[in-house]
Amino acid sequence: MTDLVLIIIATVLVNNLVLTKFLGLCPLLGASTKFETAVGMSLATTFVLTLAAAGSYLVDRYVLVPLDIEYLRLISFIVIIAAAVQFTDTVMRRSSPMLHQVLGLFVPLITTNCAVLGIALLNVQRSVSFLQAVAYGIGGGLGFSLVMVLFSGVRERLDFADVPTPFRGTAIALVTAGMMALGFIGFTGLVQE
Amino acid sequence: MKFANNAAPHWRGAESVPVLMRQVLYALVPALIGLVWFFGSGIILNILVAAVVALGCEALVLRIRKRPVGLFISDYSALVTAVLLAMSLPPLTPWWVTATGTVFAIVFAKHLYGGLGHNVFNPAMAGYAVLLVSFPEDMAAWPLPRGVAPDQQALSLLTVLQYWATGAMPIDVSVDAFTAATPLNSVKGQLGMMRTMQEIVGGPLFGNIAGRGWEWINTATALGGGWLLYRRIIRWQIPTAMLIGLLVPALVLYIVDPATHPSPAFHLLSGGTMLGVFFIATDPVSAAASNRGRLIYGLGIGIITYVVRNWGAYPDGIAFAVLLMNLAVPLIDRYTRPRIYGHGT
C-alpha cells in the first residue's frame, strides 16, 4: 500500500511528467487559456493515461510476453491508447459539445501526447504488478492535471496583468512554466527511487 | 464662482504605497543588526549590490516600457525586493551571484509580468530559488556565527571584500575554516548519518534552542514583524496560518519520534522562518486576496516548508513553498470569495 502511495506522490510532485520530464507540453500551452478548458483537458488526459497504463500492462504481461511477440509492443500500445482517446472524444462530444469545440484538435492529439505513450512504455520496465502500473498512470494523470489547473489559473490572472506587449500570450506562459518548474524543484529528494 | 469638480469620495485616508514599503524596510533593521552581529558585515555588501542592481534594472525596464520612471522608482518596492533577497543570501556571496539573483527577481519575476502589482510570483523568492539551483555551493557556505569557538577569529574586512569581488579567499586562508553548513543543513546531513537529534544539537553550531546566532536573528526578525502587525501594514492571517502549517506537523512528528525530528521550537527559530512568516509570505501582490484565502495560502506555505525541510533534498523550503503557493493563488481566490452581502445566508 505504502509503495503505491509513494509512487503516486513521486509521479505527481517529484518526477512530474510535465515539469521535470517535459512531456505533454503541447496541451499544457495549448489548452490552458481558460480554467474550465484546462479542467476538461486534465480529466480527459488522466482518464486516458490511467486506462492506457492499465491496458498496456495487461496486454504486455498476459499477451505479448507469453506469446513472445514483444516486437508488437509499440503498435499494440498505440491501438489501446487510440481506442481510449476515441472513447473520450465520443463522450466529450456528446456530453459537453462546447468543451469539445474549444479543445478541438487537442482531444485526438492526446493519442500522440508523449506523456501517455511514455507512461505506458516506462510501465513495462518498472512495474512489478498491475496495481503499480495503475498507480503510475493515475499519478501521471494527477501530476499533469495539477500543473494544468494551476497553470490555467495563473494564465487567467495574467489576462488582467500589464504584461509587456512582446511577452503577451505564449511567451509569458513559457516564462511561467519555467517558474513552475523552479518551484517544483523544491520537491527534489522527497521520495527516493 | 467656479468650483473644483471631483468624484466622490473626496477624502482619502490611507498611507500611500511608498510609505508602506518604507515601513517594511524599517522593520527589517533589527534582523539586519542580528545578521551583522553574528555573521559580519558581508550582508551589507549583499544589500548594496542588490539595491544598486535592483534600482538600475527597474529604471531600465521602466524607461524601455515608457512608464513613469520617477514614480515607480520612488515606490520603494524594488528596494524591498532587493533587501529581502540580499538578507536571505549568505553573507559571503560573490557579487555576481547577488546580481544574478536580483536581475532575475526584478526583470523576470516582476517586470515581465507587468511590474508593481502584477507579478504572480514573489520576486525575491524567485531570485533566491534561481540562485539555489544555479549556485548551490555558494548558497550553502555560511560563515561561522560569532561565538562558535572561544578562540574564533573574525574574517578581516579585506578578506571579505576579496571574496566578494573574486569569489576566492586569499591563498593563505581556507574557506572551509571560516564557513560551515547552516544548522538546518547540518541537521539534515547528520540525521542522514543516523545520528540522533540529541547528539546533533550538542554540537558547537547549536545554541539553546536552535542554531547559534540564528535563534537571535529570528527573534529580532519577529520583533520587526510584530511592529508591522501593530502598524497594520501586514495582517495576522498569513503569519498565523504559516506558523500553524509549519509547527503543527513539526510538533506531531516530534512527539512521535523526537530522536529524528527537530522540535517545533527549533523550526520556529531556524533558517528563514521569521523572515518568511512576516516579510515574504505577507507580500500582498503574490498572496491570496481574501482573508479565508490568505489562511489557506499561509497554511500551504507552512506545510510545504516543513515537507521540504523534513523530507526534501534542500535544507530550507520557504522559497519553494512561496513560489508553489503563489502558483495556487488564482485557484485559492476562485474558491474563497466571501459571500456577498444580501446573497444567501
Add this chain to the structure above:
Amino acid sequence: MSNGRTSNQALPLPAWGVRLESRKIAAETGPINKMPPPGELIVALKQNVGVPAEPIVQPGDRVLKGQPIATAPRWGLGVAVHAPTSGTVTALEERPIPGAGGGTGESVVIEPDSKEERYAGYVAQPNPLGLSPPQIRNDITEAGIVGLGGALFPTATKLNPGSGIQALILNGVECEPYISADNALLIERSDQVLLGAAVMLRALDCDECLVAVKADMAEARAAVQEAIDALGDDRISMVVVPAFYPAGGERQLIELITGKEVQAGGLPWDVGVVCQNVGTVAAVAKFFGAGEPLISRIVTVTGNGVGAPANVEVMIGTPIGDLVEFAGGYTDAAAGLVMGGPMMGFSLPHDQLPVTKATNCILVADQAELDPSVREMPCIRCGECARACPATLMPQQLLALARGPDYAALESQGLQDCIECGCCDYVCPSYIPLTSRFIEAKQGLWENHLVAQRSERALHRYEARGKRLERRERDRSNELQRQVDEIGAAGEIDAEALRQLKQRVKSKKPGDNT
C-alpha cells in the same frame, strides 16, 4: 432586540467600514438657524429619482405658504411639491438643478413676498393617532414627504409594507463627516421626532421603535433619552451604534441592530423592519401637528470655505449661493462646493442651484479638505478595500475585471451590490478611484444588458417571422392545390395544361418566396 431596553452601551463594531474623523463643527457652534425667504425660490418639479410632479400653477399666480404647486403622478415614485412661502409664481421653466449631471429640470420659480401667508387647506390634526393607517399614508403623500436621509423614497410607500413589521428604526446616525443636520434636530426637537414616530407606529401597526444614534453624539443621546423618559411610551427606546462609516446606510444599520441581512433586490420590510430618517419623522410630525407640508429642511452648511458653519433650516428652492451667504459667505479658502458629505457627496459646478428635499449638507471645502491630488498607483492587492467593504465585495478583484471589462464576471462577483459608499477609495494605499470605476462599470453592464435584451427580442421576432412566412407559404400552396383539384374535377381544361399546373404546384417548395 425586542426587550425594549434602552442602553447607552454602543453596539460592537462590525468587521467592515472605516473610522472617519467626524468634523461636526457646525453642530457644536449652536442652534438651528432659520433662514428668511431669499429673493427667489426655485422649486424643482423633479425632487427625487421618480417622475417629475405635474405643475398646477401658472406664471403670475399668487401662491400661499404650503399651497400645493405640483401634484405627484400616480406612478413612478414622484412626489408632490408645495410653495415654501407666500409670493408670486414668476416662471415655470427649465433651471439648473443639482444631481442631474449638470443638467436642468423644470422648476416653479417663486418670488416671495415676505408675508409668509399660510395656505388654509392644511390644518393641524388634534388627534393624529386616531386616524386610520390608510388615512395617515394618504396625508403623508399629500404633504410631499420623502425620505430625507438621501434616497428620497416616498415615505407613504415605505409605511405600507403589509403586516409583520416587528420594528421601526429611526435613523439618526449621520455617519458622514461634517453632516450634523439630524444631530441638531435630535438635540432641539426630539419631542417632535417622537410624535412622528408614534404616528408611524400607528400606520405600521407595529409595537417597537428604536431610535438609532451614534456613540459620539453625546448631546443628542441625552436629548433623545430625556424625550423618551418624558413621553413614557415604552414602545420607544434608544439604541447606540458605534461611530464609524457607513453605519447610517439603511441596510448597514439594519445589519448592525438586528443582525439580519436584507437580500439583494429585497426591501427592509422583508426582514420585518422599516427604517426612517429622523428628519423624515419630524416632517411627518410637522404636518400632523402644525399642518405644514414638507417645504423646508435642515441643511448643514460647513467646511473651511464658509464663514460661519451652521445648521440652517431653509426653504426648499433656496439658491445655494444665498444659503452660503446666510452662513457667513465664502472665505478666501473656498475651493470646492459639495452637496452631501465628503464620502458620497457630489461636486457642484456653481452655486446657482436650488436646495432640494435631498440636500442635507453643503460642504464648502478648502483645498486641503478636497481629494488631495495624488498619483494613482497600480493595485498591490493589499485587501484593505475588501476589509472595509460593507457589501463584503472584493473591490480589488472587481477593479481587475472592470479593466477588461469582463461583464459576466463583474456581475457574478457582485458589482450590482456595490453601494458606492467610497470606503474602498478611502483605505486604498494606491489611491485608485475605485468607486468611480465601479459606477462606470455599472453603466457599461447596464448597457450590455440592454444590448442583450435587444438581441433576444430581435431573435424572437425573427423566429416569429419565419413561422409566419412558412404558414403563408403553406396556405398558398394549399390554395393552389385546391384550385387544381377543382379544375381537374370540373374537367374544363385539357390534360396538358393540367399537367403543367400540377408541375407548378410540385415545384413550389415551402419557404420559397418567389
Add this chain to the structure above:
Amino acid sequence: MVAGLLLLALLTGLLGLVLVVSARRIPADAITVVDRLDSVLPHTQCGRCGYSGCRPYAAAIAAGEADINQCPPGGDEVIVALSQLLGRPAKALDESFGLAGPPIVAVVDEDICIGCARCLDACPVDAILGAAKFSHTVIENECTGCELCIPACPVDCITVTENTSQLDARAAH
C-alpha cells in the same frame, strides 16, 4: 507471428466494437455548439458576415469556416463573447465585413414612400408596418438597424439614423 497478428486484430476489433456500442449509447447534450454561439450574436440578421443570418454564421464558426470577427453590428462585445466561449484570443473586427458603429435604426420618409410593401418582406424582424398603397413606418424599438430594407426600396425613401431610444432610456435610468 500469425498468432500475434491474429491476436492484435482481435484486440483491435474488440476495442472497435466497444467504441461503436458506446457511441450509440452515450446521450447527447441538447444544447449544441451552434446554439451557444448563436445566443451571443446580435440577431440583426443583417448578413454582413457573408452568411444569410446569425445562425448560419454561428454554424460556420462552429465548423471552422468563419472567423469570430466578422460581425460588425456586434462589435467588440460579440467578438469578446465568442472568444471566451471558444477559448481563442479576441481579435479586432475584420473591417472588410463592415464597420462597427453606434446603434442605428431605419426611418421611412413617409412623403416619398409609395406604399409598395417591398421593404416589409425584406425586414427580418417584421419591424416595418404598412400595407400596399399605404405609407410605411418603422417600429423604432424593434428595428435592429440591419439596413436590409434600404436596397429593397424602389424610391430610396429609407435612411438610417442613430438610435436614440437607448440613450433616452439611459437618461431615465
